[in-house]
Amino acid sequence: MANSVLEIKNASLDIKKDRVLEDITLKMETGRVYGLLGRNGAGKTSLLSLIASFRKPTRGVVTIDGQDPYENAELMPKVDFLYEADYSEEYRTPEDFCRMTKRYKKDFDTDYAYELLDGFKIDRRKALNRMSKGQQAAVNAVLGLASNAPVTIFDEVTNGMDAPSREYFYQQVVEANARTPRILILSTHIVSEMEYLFDEIIIIHQGRVMMQEPLDTFLERGFRVTGPKEKVSDFTRGMEVLASEHLGPTQSDMVLGHLEELQRQEAQSRYLNIAPLKLQELFIRMTEDREGV
């Protein structure tokens, strides 16, 4: 399958009288898994609806391989948008859905879909309205993974899944992208569990892109230093401390900035522990109500 490039340039979106997205510029490429993060109401679903052509930007452009996907019959099957759907009235089975999907998405891999349904322990001949929320979510995940669409979007698709199902889904995301590389976008609140899946992080905050960065680069924005209270305070004096946690005589400071080799040695000589930051803690601090970092 050919490589694809998805570009969003200076896109804004108004819904009714509200500006929900402002001046969004992003670029995504085949073979990479993008973690789309943002607080409730930040604009994640709105952004994804532009990519999936459910909406048209009020200003700016969205292109896939240089073409506008909006009302573009040729590009439509190339984008798959999976989100939490209401299946309470859905009497059809996963098998029916696979058959229907295959009709308009020629790259849909039915054998792989059945294999995934077995992996999730889903009965493929059972009507969706007779399944639990978590099982319905798993069917959605299967349809997305097996679609092989060059742009596959999962918007909070693990909602309702139990821990083993989520774990299986994460494994299959890696597997599916290795089988058929695509642009995979995962919007999620379960940041801590999914950290290892992401190649790049996109943070949307109050309708704007706060940052798009490879995960490694993002995590190098800061570090955590832990040790006896006074020693830690002494070491981080003058540094940009995002958060300071205390447990008995121990203090753990989350610091923004790069640690020079000399400082690292200094920390070591003072028996302080230096650790990399976790995606979740950095995301929470960056998007809390304070001036941007």
Ligand SMILES: Nc1ncnc2c1ncn2[C@@H]1O[C@H](COP(=O)(O)OP(=O)(O)OP(=O)(O)O)[C@@H](O)[C@H]1O
């Ligand atoms: N149909 C709509 N009519 C009016 N405003 C809307 C509509 N859909 C979204 N919005 C507004 O757009 C903003 C972004 O919403 P969006 O659903 O994109 O956020 P989100 O990041 O996906 O949030 P969540 O994590 O809660 O799902 C919110 O302020 C929301 O109130």
